[in-house]
Amino acid sequence: MPRLTLDREIRLIQDETLLLGSLVEQAVLNAVDALKSRDAAAARAVIRNDIFINDKRFAIENRILILFATQSPMARDLRLLAAELELITELERIGDYAKGIAKVAEELANDETPVPIREISTMADMAVSMLHRALGAFIAEDLDTARSLPAEDDQVDELYKTIYRKIVQGMIADPSSIDHSNQILWVIHNIERTADRVTNICERIVFIATGELLEMDSSDDELESPES
Amino acid sequence: MxxxxxxxxxxxxxxxxxxxxxxxxxxxxxxxxxxxxxxxxxxxxxxxxxxxxxxxxxxxxxxxxxxxxxxxxxxxxxxxxxxxxxxxxxxxxxxxxxxxxxxxxxxxxxxxxxxxxxxxxxxxxEDQISALSTEQVMLSTVLGQMTDGVLIASHDDRVQLLNAAGEKLFGFEENAALGRSVIEVIRHHALVELWNITKAGKSKTITIEIGADHKFLQVIGIPLGEQLPGRSMLLFQDLTQLHRLEIVRKDFISNISHELRTPMASLKALSETLLDGALEDPVHARHFIVRMDTEVDNLTFLVNELLELSRIEAGRTSFEFQRIHPCDLMNKPYERMLLQAERAGLSMSMDCNRDLPTVFADPDRIAQVFINMLHNAIKFTPPGGHIHLGAWIHENMVVFMVQDSGVGIPEKDLKRIFERFYKVDRARSGGGTGLGLSICKHMVEAHGGYIWAESEEGRWSKLFFTIPIASG
Known part of the structure; x- marks a missing residue:
């Protein structure tokens, strides 16, 4: 009987995590869309909705802690729940990145200066698609996907560097655009960090299955300043 | 007994x-x-x-x-x-x-x-079973072939059926999806909300855009209370294509209104000036009438191009295909545009090898393609520039090229210039309708060829198209 409760609870927690993931994915896409369409209202909606992401994260965390306290999960269950704790933290951080992008979108809503939006959209789509598949792999315990996803992060990084250079060239050519360009740098930085966090999620998937904690991408350091 | x-x-x-x-x-x-x-x-x-x-x-x-x-x-x-x-x-x-x-x-x-x-x-x-299995085969064939995704799940959130369209939509094979939770398969909070409403016994339809691939879906939640107690169904209609067409249509209407409004506004201004007294001054009156005449010509040209485009798009244009040498396709438009180019202060050259194989084409239509391309080249090349026509063979196609030394096309616009009414820079493109290259694209595609553009901004543009070599 207790075993059944634990299994059912773990399942429910996983479902809730997927729901949280979906909220986060949508937040990133909506934030970039708001930037694209220069829609301040849409940007504000993303900022407002971040609170739901935070609430959901705490609700899941609470559930996991109760399980720790009442069921004393062992071995694999313990690894799974510990990884789950880590995972919701990553998701909540990605939600914050989306909020950051939305803030820039709100700021730039009335700014006519062109933005390399097509490249930014592509980058966001890539990062969100990685996140989507990583969450799927987490639930399905799909090690192959978890091991192959971090390689895609390189493509996001590549795109990041391309846009970065383009923006810096724009700054050099027209110093009056520095303020605007700096905002856009924040946007692409946030998207790039999103993809990095997906790599962290993949590390957790490997951890659940094998118990090993490995760094899957050596370039994933918490650099807060862009490098080219 | x-x-x-x-x-x-x-x-x-x-x-x-x-x-x-x-x-x-x-x-x-x-x-x-x-x-x-x-x-x-x-x-x-x-x-x-x-x-x-x-x-x-x-x-x-x-x-x-x-x-x-x-x-x-x-x-x-x-x-x-x-x-x-x-x-x-x-x-x-x-x-x-x-x-x-x-x-x-x-x-x-x-x-x-x-x-x-x-x-x-x-x-x-046996009779009943065979009747049932025939019915089942029919139903599963219909389910498998229909373009709408169908998902049926029990009210404890376990998926019990996912048809082929649903498999494609969510990247989940039915066998893998069966028994999994609804959220695991549909992976979207708005859809989960709809699922919860449906479970509570209410029918509801929502339209949403989901995922990194920006799929546009209409989703209908249907409780199966009476027929299948404890189960509900979600029906997914993929409207992505329709949604895209809708955007194109909106763009088209906004563009065409703009294109029509400009000459209309000048006509109105001119006629008002005439009515306000310019009519009494024969010299100015004549000047105004000449300008009105030009505006009407522009309008007529725009309407004709629109008609032409709609005729091609509807597949109602008749083509008179014939075997013809590529050089013969180029000569006529070249000679026709030579004078215009010289007037604009441009030099023109043509390079065509008589060894090229014949192609199967309608010479009048291809001449129109060249003329539209040359019009653009002349318009966007400053005086003193050069326009060059070329043709060569590539695989089973003859490639034609119109190259100019003009202002060029920004990279992001290279693909879009063949769209209806697309103009790279409205301020610079002057009196064009924005339909020329769109017509070219349809003409070339009707010949079984491709059209594309390459450019270096500020230095040159090259427009290419291909026509298949006549077989046999």
Missing amino acids: NWLSNRRFILPYALIFLVSIILLAVLIPLTSRLAYARSAESGLPPDFTLTYLSVGAVALVAMLASSIASSIYSQRNISVIKQLTVTTRQLGEGKYHSFAIPRQVESVPEMHALSQALEETAAKI
């Missing part, structure tokens, strides 16, 4: 009974007479021991015989019942054809009736 009609069953017992009676009828008088005779001889009272013994013996034999008869019968019945049990089991396993009625059944009428009933039942079940 029914059992009496079963003569075969009665016969052995009747026989035993009859034989016993006959035996008794013979043995009792015989033994009792013997007893009396002995008593007369000996003077003792008659001793009936022998009579008793013989009656007892007959009764014993009769009992034995009838027991044996009964046991033979019941043995036979048991074996028939056993076989019928086997047969019934086969029926349960779905072996409606191999299902065999044991032969011994014939000997026991009751069993025979039972086995006949079984046979009839088997036939009926």
Whole structure:
């Protein structure tokens, strides 16, 4: 009987995590869309909705802690729940990145200066698609996907560097655009960090299955300043 | 009475009974007479021991015989019942054809009736099952072929059915999806919300854009309360393509309104000026009328191009294909545009090799393609520039090129310049309609070729198109 409760609870927690993931994915896409369409209202909606992401994260965390306290999960269950704790933290951080992008979108809503939006959209789509598949792999315990996803992060990084250079060239050519360009740098930085966090999620998937904690991408350091 | 009609069953017992009676009828008088005779001889009272013994013996034999008869019968019945049990089991396993009625059944009428009933039942079940399976095949074919995704799940959130379109939509094979939770398969909070509303017994339709691939879906939640208690269904219609077309249509209408409004506004301004008194001044009046005439020409040109485009798009343009040498396709438009180019201060050259194979094309339509391209080249090349026409062979196509030394096209616009009304820079493109290259694209595609552009901004642009080589 207790075993059944634990299994059912773990399942429910996983479902809730997927729901949280979906909220986060949508937040990133909506934030970039708001930037694209220069829609301040849409940007504000993303900022407002971040609170739901935070609430959901705490609700899941609470559930996991109760399980720790009442069921004393062992071995694999313990690894799974510990990884789950880590995972919701990553998701909540990605939600914050989306909020950051939305803030820039709100700021730039009335700014006519062109933005390399097509490249930014592509980058966001890539990062969100990685996140989507990583969450799927987490639930399905799909090690192959978890091991192959971090390689895609390189493509996001590549795109990041391309846009970065383009923006810096724009700054050099027209110093009056520095303020605007700096905002856009924040946007692409946030998207790039999103993809990095997906790599962290993949590390957790490997951890659940094998118990090993490995760094899957050596370039994933918490650099807060862009490098080219 | 029914059992009496079963003569075969009665016969052995009747026989035993009859034989016993006959035996008794013979043995009792015989033994009792013997007893009396002995008593007369000996003077003792008659001793009936022998009579008793013989009656007892007959009764014993009769009992034995009838027991044996009964046991033979019941043995036979048991074996028939056993076989019928086997047969019934086969029926349960779905072996409606191999299902065999044991032969011994014939000997026991009751069993025979039972086995006949079984046979009839088997036939009926088989009919029903085949009707059901035909229906099931039909339903699953419809489900598999339909373009809408279908997901059915139980109210404890376990997926019970996902059709092929649904598999494609969510990247989940049905077998992998069965038994998983709804959120695991649909992976979107808005869809989960819809699912919860549907579970509560309400039908609802939502339209949403989901995922990194920006799919645009209409999703209908249908509770299956009465037909399938405890289950609900989600129906997914992929409107991505439709949504895109809708955007193109909106763009088109906004563009065409803009294109029509500009000449209309100048016409209105000109006519108002005339009415306000310019009419009295013949010199100015004439000037205004000439400008109005130009505006009307522009409008007519725009409407004609629109008509032409809609005709091509509807596939109503007739093409007169013929075998023709690529150089002959280029010569006419080249000569026609030479004068215009010179007037704009541009030089023009053409390079065509007579060794090229013939192509299958409509020369008038291809001339139009060249003229539209050359118009653009002349418009966007500053005086002193150069325009060059070229043709060469690549695989099974002849590639044609119009190159200019003009302002060029920004990289992000290279793909879009063939869209209707697309203009790279509205301020710079002057009086064009924005339809020229769109018409070119349709013409070239109707020939089975491709069209594309390359450019270096500020230095040059190259427009290319291909026409397949005439076969045989």
